[in-house]
Amino acid sequence: MGPRDRMFKVLVVGDAAVGKTSLVRRLASDSFSRQYKSTVGVDFALKVVQWSESEMVRLQLWDIAGQERFTSMTRLYYREASACVIMFDVTNISTFSNSQKWKQDLDSKLLLPDGNPVPCLLLANKCDLSPWAVTREEVDRFSKENGFSGWVETSVKENKNINESMRVLIEKMMSSSTGDGSSSAARSGDYINIKEPTPRGWACC
Numbered sequence: 508m509g510p511r512d513r514m515f516k517v518l519v520v521g522d523a524a525v526g527k528t529s530l531v532r533r534l535a536s537d538s539f540s541r542q543y544k545s546t547v548g549v550d551f552a553l554k555v556v557q558w559s560e561s562e563m564v565r566l567q568l569w570d571i572a573g574q575e576r577f578t579s580m581t582r583l584y585y586r587e588a589s590a591c592v593i594m595f596d597v598t599n600i601s602t603f604s605n606s607q608k609w610k611q612d613l614d615s616k617l618l619l620p621d622g623n624p625v626p627c628l629l630l631a632n633k634c635d636l637s638p639w640a641v642t643r644e645e646v647d648r649f650s651k652e653n654g655f656s657g658w659v660e661t662s663v664k665e666n667k668n669i670n671e672s673m674r675v676l677i678e679k680m681m682s683s684s685t686g687d688g689s690s691s692a693a694r695s696g697d698y699i700n701i702k703e704p705t706p707r708g709w710a711c712c
Contacts, residue, residue: 514564
């Protein structure tokens with residue numbers, strides 16, 4: 508890696524079948540399929556982002572199995588991660604409720620060097636489907652009460668807010684690594700309304 512390259516390990520966790528593998532594949536290769544098999548243990552992918560004219564960001568994406576039998580391994584998987592994405596399926600209430608379990612597991616096993624929780628986005632996936640099993644107000648309250656950095660509506664199938672949510676996460680990781688304190692201020696759990704276009708230069712290399 509060059510002198511201005513940054514590498515971040517990003518965890519992708521949540522219950523089985525919420526779209527974690529689809530998210531990772533969408534980010535890594537801009538592809539989508541309905542035929543993915545359940546992840547066994549952990550899978551990996553790399554997303555390379557031209558963050559600025561002089562800076563490259565490499566996201567090492569860890570797709571962690573959502574089945575109960577693999578949760579005993581999460582401490583090993585979480586080690587040295589810089590951020591996390593916790594996903595749930597908006598049409599499945601249990602995957603939403605279990606997001607609290609995943610967040611508690613993460614916070615009990617992984618902290619930043621300064622002792623703060625790692626930046627963690629809550630992704631309300633499959634937002635193209637209806638009806639939702641949970642209201643947006645409930646998601647907003649849940650995100651704030653459980654210490655998420657924020658939450659985003661996503662649809663991996665329609666490629667809605669996928670790269671944009673990763674851009675938000677990179678910004679939070681950058682501020683955490685430089686110690687400017689902005690990540691702590693942002694840890695409010697607010698809904699992240701992505702309106703601005705993806706910056707020129709955001710590209711898979």
